[in-house]
Amino acid sequence: MKSTPVTLKAIARELNISLSTVSRALRGMPEVHADTRAAVHRLAAELDYQPNQLATNLAHSRTKTIGVLMPSLSYHFYSALLSSIEDAAMLAGYSVLVCQSNESHLREITNIQNLMRSQVEGFLIALSRDTSSYEHIERLTRKNFPLVLFDRCADGIAASKVIIDNEAAAFNATEHLIEQGCQRIGFLAGPPNLLISSQRVAGYQAALARHGLPARREHLLHCDFTQEDAIAQTQKLLSQRQLPDGLLVVSDRVAFPAMYTLKQRGVRIPQDLAIASFNNEPFAALQTPGLTSVSQPLPEMGIETVRLLLRQLDADHEQPPLETKVLGTQLVIRESSLRNALP
Amino acid sequence: MKSTPVTLKAIARELNISLSTVSRALRGMPEVHADTRAAVHRLAAELDYQPNQLATNLAHSRTKTIGVLMPSLSYHFYSALLSSIEDAAMLAGYSVLVCQSNESHLREITNIQNLMRSQVEGFLIALSRDTSSYEHIERLTRKNFPLVLFDRCADGIAASKVIIDNEAAAFNATEHLIEQGCQRIGFLAGPPNLLISSQRVAGYQAALARHGLPARREHLLHCDFTQEDAIAQTQKLLSQRQLPDGLLVVSDRVAFPAMYTLKQRGVRIPQDLAIASFNNEPFAALQTPGLTSVSQPLPEMGIETVRLLLRQLDADHEQPPLETKVLGTQLVIRESSLRNALP
């Protein structure tokens, strides 16, 4: 049996004063008599009064809430990023409503609708893997609804963005493998429709070209981010006539199962095959051998994402300035790619 | 410049009909003329009308929302559980508001307050590591506020609970190590104030006793769930005079860094030290050697948790029946603990 919630009206009645006085007292407005204020606070505490945020927000027509839409919280990358986003938002007095698209285009659309209905004041979105058209996003931008895309972006959407320089990062990682003596470098890339995929492929190919290495078609494999597909694609790679001696991987969560599969098949890392990956999740350091991986500046990314959104939120009734923030990355080198140092 | 949102009033004015007719039409109430209804729907679609959920909820005094409070979404266990909770809740027409306590007692308290203000109709809570008193929880139970504790529970709280049989699971895992020939089994346990810790310790000690093995004080180490402490405690274990030849670990996220440290130090797994752990995260299978781990029925746990809450939600104005649901687990045996099969 739930007791009826305590309202302003209730404590006003109890104290025989007006509702608005109670409201003022509780919100610490100056023009309330000390005694009244004290009495109100005492009773409120006693009754464990909690303001109804729905009502407050409705009255204010302002929720101070932002909606965050991510592919999946079970990706370490996103859950870690979420923490930093929440912190930055809280610092600015905003709270956060999170939704997972589960990599589904459809769910992304309904999530956006739900968040809209919840009156979020702006969006932070990383697109789902299966998002193939951007009508739902453009509906927001057309209304000038505050929006920042991060990590998973798409070309041609007129929105602020926070990304890393995927091409440069892939270039560097590939070049690192080349410097370690790799001649035939494969790429376990992400789904082809994701921009992060194609950008990383571009960087990878640029590095190969730069060093006069051929970009073999059969060494470029696409895989979604599931463990099953990671294993399947790795096996596919292993079934080829000419095996690669270096491998770039689109993300650690693909690289882990790939390494596992390789080790199972007796491929020595890095002697037979050197590996470099993206994201530098905590487990990368715990792999045997330690996994070389591109570290993304998660805290900074969260802060920047929120900052770009706040800028739009504050620029009320003005043309919000669009901005694309490109963050730097760092290749964290571990044993999985270190062949030169080998005996 | 954000355009003003579309309201019922706006489309009523536009159509020269009353607001309530619009409301009825949009909600598919039967008593609306087909033509009116069509016109309303058309305009609503054209204007991309989104009902203001704040207002709806306020009018209904019902949010159909439940609050979920977890230690951290970056633990795979919790993010996976969240998915199943969200699915189950959605199926019942509820949405979910998630908060992370970040293992902090204080944050847990403020999270509960915030969720209360957001008018959640009930709570699903896994206690934080640092939660040392339960006043904030009992304040809820005293009001008969719908609440289910899961995974991280505490004795003496009068609430429904969904847990696994920690003692039995630890017993089985320990016994498995004994059967594999381990004589000196250590336990990298969790923080002592957590019930899951002490229950697992109890099961571990019971198994030792059952098989006439001594429970050495120095082989029982407590560690929080951070990677740093996992490594530190493992090193502590290794610095002892008599090393254990078997090790139970409170969770995979502790076991992974522990295995890493052991391998670094040249300890062979399982030959020198057999390991079993809890949670059976996806990466457990990808370790070398594969990590033996207690698998928890995540989907079932999410469903049960929601079910117990719904039961309270529906039992409006009646004494909600308390229930503790104990779920079974399964020990997934992999190479990290298989000594008998060794050559």
Next chain:
DNA sequence: CTGTTAGCGCCTTCAG
């Protein structure tokens, strides 16, 4: 310093 009044956007009687 305090009370009254009028909304916020929507739902729900109750009359037509």
Next chain:
DNA sequence: CTGAAGGCGCTAACAG
């Protein structure tokens, strides 16, 4: 079938 009126809990002028 449709409209008008009151209310959800709170805030914000506007008077005293």
